Amino acid sequence: MRDIQAVLRQRISDALTTTIPVLTRRDVRLPMVTGKAHAVIGMRRSGKSTFLWQCLAERLAAGTPREALLYLNLEDERLNGMNAVDLGGVIEEWFRQAPGIRDRTRATLFLDEVQLIPGWETVARRIIDQERIDLFLSGSSAHLLSSEIATSMRGRALPTTIYPFSFRETLRHAGLEPAKPWSRLPKAERSDLDAHLRKYLVNGGFPETQGIADQDRAPLLRSYVDVAVLRDVLERHAVSHPVALRWLQRHLLSTAGGLFSVQKCWDTMRSQGLAVGKDSVHAWLAHLEEAFLIRTLSLATTSERRRMVNPRKAYPIDPGLIPVWSRSPEPQIGHALETAVLIELLRRGHEVDYMKTDEGQEIDFLARDHAGKETLIQVSSDTANAETLARELRALAAESKRRTRAEALLISMDARSPQVPTGVRWISASEWLLTENRDG
Numbered sequence: 001m002r003d004i005q006a007v008l009r010q011r012i013s014d015a016l017t018t019t020i021p022v023l024t025r026r027d028v029r030l031p032m033v034t035g036k037a038h039a040v041i042g043m044r045r046s047g048k049s050t051f052l053w054q055c056l057a058e059r060l061a062a063g064t065p066r067e068a069l070l071y072l073n074l075e076d077e078r079l080n081g082m083n084a085v086d087l088g089g090v091i092e093e094w095f096r097q098a099p100g101i102r103d104r105t106r107a108t109l110f111l112d113e114v115q116l117i118p119g120w121e122t123v124a125r126r127i128i129d130q131e132r133i134d135l136f137l138s139g140s141s142a143h144l145l146s147s148e149i150a151t152s153m154r155g156r157a158l159p160t161t162i163y164p165f166s167f168r169e170t171l172r173h174a175g176l177e178p179a180k181p182w183s184r185l186p187k188a189e190r191s192d193l194d195a196h197l198r199k200y201l202v203n204g205g206f207p208e209t210q211g212i213a214d215q216d217r218a219p220l221l222r223s224y225v226d227v228a229v230l231r232d233v234l235e236r237h238a239v240s241h242p243v244a245l246r247w248l249q250r251h252l253l254s255t256a257g258g259l260f261s262v263q264k265c266w267d268t269m270r271s272q273g274l275a276v277g278k279d280s281v282h283a284w285l286a287h288l289e290e291a292f293l294i295r296t297l298s299l300a301t302t303s304e305r306r307r308m309v310n311p312r313k314a315y316p317i318d319p320g321l322i323p324v325w326s327r328s329p330e331p332q333i334g335h336a337l338e339t340a341v342l343i344e345l346l347r348r349g350h351e352v353d354y355m356k357t358d359e360g361q362e363i364d365f366l367a368r369d370h371a372g373k374e375t376l377i378q379v380s381s382d383t384a385n386a387e388t389l390a391r392e393l394r395a396l397a398a399e400s401k402r403r404t405r406a407e408a409l410l411i412s413m414d415a416r417s418p419q420v421p422t423g424v425r426w427i428s429a430s431e432w433l434l435t436e437n438r439d440g
Helices: 002-015 048-061 084-097 120-130 146-152 167-173 187-203 214-237 242-254 262-271 278-290 304-309 319-325 333-347 386-402 429-434
Strands: 037-041 069-073 107-112 133-138 157-161 258-260 294-297 312-316 351-356 362-368 374-380 407-412 424-428
Touching: 002 069, 002 084, 037 048, 037 120, 048 069, 048 107, 048 133, 084 107, 084 120, 107 120, 120 133, 167 187, 167 429, 187 319, 187 333, 187 429, 214 242, 214 278, 214 319, 242 262, 242 278, 242 312, 242 319, 262 278, 278 294, 294 333, 294 351, 312 319, 312 333, 319 333, 333 351, 333 362, 333 374, 333 429, 362 386, 374 386, 386 407, 386 424, 407 429, 424 429
Parallel strands: 037 133, 037 157, 069 107, 107 133, 374 407, 407 424
Antiparallel strands: 258 312, 294 312, 351 362, 362 374
């Protein structure tokens, strides 16, 4: 116990004087609700720890004294055996080393990998209830799920999801972020951005994969998925049939945007000699989504029964995962663009479903923002195929007549607008992804 306390004293002393790292700024909005902790969640390696540093730097720039900002990463072998009592003692040791802060200003505590400390929830609740401290929590997605935050924190924490880099963030990371709005960019710069978008759709946005050699990217991304499946699904939920789970994971990551039916998946597994229960497939799908490996969409309908019986659409959390598991030797730009648009909608806080018109035609997304505004979205990487374009536009135009308050939007890789019917708006994928309007 004395060793842990000595390590904590030194860690706190170092943390209060360490140089703040210079990192790529993330476009993430924190909930503006007083009296709540911020629980930063997301897939492994998506940048949760660096986002905590960004929040610390922003508070320092806003005038908070440096000694009132404490970042502690609890993943330290010297802290093995640390418990809730030790964690609670961090507060007293911090204020002992920074005298006067407790009474002079509101402090902020950033606890990274907090799930490693048994009983951390009780300490977090006490800090929120009794101290003048803003609290940020982050850690493994296996232990900081949205549902568990609500339960363990009893309404005292709100989640903030960190996704891999967006297109704009990848440009910023490379020093290529446009300084002007799209409408004021010269044609040559727009063309360059379109080329960078194609690269982004292949390489994806995981921060650590930016700028590395192509032959190193796929093994690194596989390792991310392997760890997430092992730690956040297999170990956490004691899955008894890892081979079947891995089959499901590969299937979902190799068919981005495809319709997924648990019944058909279960039938296929049985035909391949994988003896699993249908309930297990349902559970594994939920676990993979909880681990932020995939996002699934339901059919937009007012009938709960129709939502349950109709297939869902499944997407990876990042377009860079698609070529790693795709069975096609050709780049899957269309599926990657659809994935990028969905993840961007989720970043902007939209609720998203997919749609089928009364005539049975599919619309990629029905998105609703926080104010209830609806947008019907078709995504196309190439509108050169006149028949495909006509089919997608026909579905948009027909549904927009039924949903008169919804905007009908075609997002494509074209540099110029294809011919679209009245009531449908076209926007280039680069422009849409680079818009600064967080509500779409």
